[in-house]
Amino acid sequence: MGDSSRDPSLVQNLKGHKKTINALRYLPNQRDLLSCSDDHNLMLWNVSTKDARSFKFSGHTQQVTDLDYTSSRNLIASCSYDKTVRIWEPTVKGSCTQFIAHFSPVRTISLSPTDQQMVTGSNDKSIKLWNLPKKKFLNSFTGHNNWILCARYSIDGKYIVSSADDKTIKVWDPATKECVLTISNAKSSALKLSMHPNGTSIAAAMASGSVRVYDIRTKKLQQHYILHNKANDVCWHPMGKHMLSCGDDGSIKVLDALEGRPIYTLNDLANQFH
Incomplete structure (x- = not known):
């Protein structure tokens, strides 16, 4: 324990x-x-x-x-x-x-x-x-x-990372002003983005309720969490081992990115943990 x-x-x-x-x-x-x-x-x-x-x-x-x-x-x-x-x-x-x-x-x-x-x-x-x-x-x-x-x-x-209601995420080089990567999400838009402290991956809070992590180097989906009705925001911990997400269900989720699983649900009303 x-x-x-x-x-x-x-x-x-x-x-x-x-x-x-x-x-x-x-x-x-x-x-x-x-x-x-x-x-x-x-x-x-x-x-x-x-x-x-x-x-x-x-x-x-x-x-x-x-x-x-x-x-x-x-x-x-x-x-x-x-x-x-x-x-x-x-x-x-x-x-x-x-x-x-x-x-x-x-x-x-x-x-x-x-x-x-x-x-x-x-x-x-x-x-x-x-x-x-x-x-x-x-x-x-x-x-x-x-x-x-x-x-x-x-x-x-x-880099600058961006998302839009066109259901794409783009990575830009501010020095050359060029788009160096486009990630398409066929069913949902990313409402907020957070880049890993080492710059290798992007966490995306999706309107569909999930949190997705994309590897910039391989251009592939790395992790996928089904967490909320709508995921409003996501952010990496400065050490890069954990993420926080929040949703319109009123909850905050703490995610262990190394193990690839949610470890806590913070809810002020119920105060219950997973």
Whole structure:
């Protein structure tokens, strides 16, 4: 029998948003947590204290769909259905700058590991690359033929991975602006993507409810988990041995990627583990 004291348990219950939460990010200090919501706001939570002190950042006029942060310049980037990208200072005042990024709602945003570039994706079917310090448009990646659902940098910055409502996943080389790999999913679209820390595989949260892991080198499906009614997000643990997924069934699944199986189901209501 394993050590039950190491099993996951609920530590804090954070309340502040009034509508659906669309994205979460831990800051590098592992003390502060960022969230964004359909209520048009971002919140910064200090989860190192029992009362989880929070700050609310308001400015977007429609739902905030995604966010990211810079580790070196201490800035927060967010995107929204209001077609804008905002760059925030994570201070009490929460001042920001904004610019129109696309002609349609912006669904996804990701910052390069160097914090010098930013990639955004939109319902206008385009993925755009930006110079972050100058907030200047650099280039578009074209090839998807429907709404862009997710775009993410790899940890080493060598690739950008994207998914769209055309049921494809694409891997881009930001240096050459070329698509180096296309993965087709005949029955479902990938709502969110997460690249393995070593850059060799992509985890995809599928609208069909499954989580799929694709090997970039062999261009083949590596693992397939049936987990939710709809899988809303997936992410790799920094060590690359485990994944987390969440779904519209209200559960979070912890997956052992080495053994290829789910090991926990976290459910705040039932608090039951598999």
